[in-house]
Structures are given as C-alpha cells and as structure tokens.
Amino acid sequence: MQVLLSKAEIQQRVRELGAEISHRYAGEPLTVVAILTGSVILVADLMRELSIPHEVAFVRASSYRGATTSAHALVTDLMGLPDLSHRHVLLVDDIFDTGRTLERISKEVQLLSPASLRTLVLLWKTARRDVDLKPDFFGFQIPDEFVVGYGLDFNGQYRHLPEICIFDEKSAPTLIASVGSE
Numbered sequence: 304m305q306v307l308l309s310k311a312e313i314q315q316r317v318r319e320l321g322a323e324i325s326h327r328y329a330g331e332p333l334t335v336v337a338i339l340t341g342s343v344i345l346v347a348d349l350m351r352e353l354s355i356p357h358e359v360a361f362v363r364a365s366s367y368r369g370a371t372t373s374a375h376a377l378v379t380d381l382m383g384l385p386d387l388s389h390r391h392v393l394l395v396d397d398i399f400d401t402g403r404t405l406e407r408i409s410k411e412v413q414l415l416s417p418a419s420l421r422t423l424v425l426l427w428k429t430a431r432r433d434v435d436l437k438p439d440f441f442g443f444q445i446p447d448e449f450v451v452g453y454g455l456d457f458n459g460q461y462r463h464l465p466e467i468c469i470f471d472e473k474s475a476p477t478l479i480a481s482v483g484s485e
Contacts, residue, residue, distance in 0.1 A: 304451070304468035308443060313425075313453055313466065316442045317345070320423065321352020323440065324393065332390045332418070333357040338364050338408060341397030344454040344462070345425050349395065360384050362412075364404050377407055388416040397454050399424040399441065402434035409436065426450065426467065443467075 324333075335353075337346040339361050350359060365378050392412060396405055405422055412420055423440040430447045445467075451457050452464030461470070 304471045306466050307445060307448070307450060307469050308453075308467040310465040313442070314348070316425075317348045318352050320440060320442060321349055321354070324349070324423070325352075325354040328355055328357075328391055328393075331355075334385065334387060334390045334392050334417075335359045336384065336387075336392055336394050336412065337361050338394070338396040338404065340462070341454045341456065342395050342425075345397060346395050349423075358385065358390075362408060364408055377404060384412075384415065386415075387412065389418050391419045392417040392421070393440075394420060394422045396422070396424050398426040398428070398450070399438050400428050400431050402432045402436050405438065406434045406436045425453070426455075 333355060335346060335350065335357055337343060337359065340363075346359065350357070361383060363378075394405065394409060394412060396408075399405055405424070409420060409422060421439040422436070424438045425442040427438055427441045427444050428447050429444050449457070449470045450467050451461035451470045452467045454462050455467070456462045457470055457472075461468070
C-alpha cells in the first residue's frame with residue numbers, strides 16, 4: 304500500500320492541534336468526545352498533547368460493516384456520555400468523508416446542552432462532503448481514496464499501522480507482514 308501520511312507527519316500535526324486546542328480552551332471546562340472506534344489512536348495521542356485539564360468520553364458510530372468500502376445506515380450510541388451541560392465539547396473523529404457521521408452526532412450532542420460544541424477530524428476528504436457542516440479543526444485534507452492506518456480500518460484490520468495508507472487489497476497482506484517484523 305502507498306503511504307499517504309507518514310508517522311512523523313501525523314505526530315507533528317497532532318502536536319500542533321494539541322497546542323491549538325489548549326490555547327482555544329484555556330481556562331474552560333473541556334470534554335473531548337471520541338467517536339469510536341476509528342478515532343481512538345488520535346484521541347490518545349491528542350490527549351497527551353493537551354496542556355489543559357480535560358475529560359474524555361466515547362460514543363459509538365458505525366456505517367461500515369464487514370469487508371466493505373461503502374457505507375450502510377448509520378448506527379449511533381451516546382449512552383455512555385457524562386453530563387455535558389455547561390461544558391465545552393470537542394467532538395473528535397478520524398475522518399470527515401461525506402460528513403454525515405459528524406453531522407448526526409453533533410446534532411445529538413447539541414441536545415445535551417453543552418456550552419459549546421466544536422469538531423476535530425484527522426482527515427478531511429473535501430471532495431466528498433455532502434452536508435453543510437465543516438470540521439472546526441482538522442489535521443490533513445486528503446484525496447478521495449479509501450485509507451487505512453492510525454485507527455482507520457478495512458474489515459477491522461490495519462488500524463494498528465502507524466501511518467495513513469491508501470488501501471490496496473492486493474498488497475495488504477504484504478504490508479501486515481512487513482509492519483509486524485519491525
């Protein structure tokens with residue numbers, strides 16, 4: 304698979320986002336809400352870069368199931384969220400593709416009366432957006448390619464890759480073997 308974004312590029316951008324978020328929310332009660340499962344690596348790294356106190360919470364959203372690269376109906380679960388009223392919320396997702404996931408969860412979180420709600424994504428496919436929402440913070444704009452690594456998967460695999468790769472089913476087993484031997 305072709306590496307689109309290296310581990311070093313991702314680490315540098317996450318550091319920059321951490322500094323930007325820390326400056327923006329200095330002195331504010333912040334809750335970082337991660338959309339599982341793709342954003343878990345991003346959120347773990349981002350939390351270490353934040354220089355401000357914050358809480359973390361998780362929500363589930365899924366529209367891809369099994370060995371597919373096309374979306375199905377979106378299923379969400381916000382049951383595990385803490386009380387967000389009067390707190391500033393940063394909703395974090397791995398990728399902004401069409402934007403439907405972030406838009407839907409944003410609407411659901413707004414119903415919980417946060418003081419403010421902003422969004423952060425690592426990757427933004429600007430060509431595929433079909434909602435009015437735009438992420439408030441983003442790591443990288445990328446081309447319309449199916450990507451894996453750094454939390455993004457294909458059929459539950461490849462989340463562990465330290466870089467973002469353009470998915471190629473033919474070379475995927477080779478990539479796993481080479482990464483596992485490092």
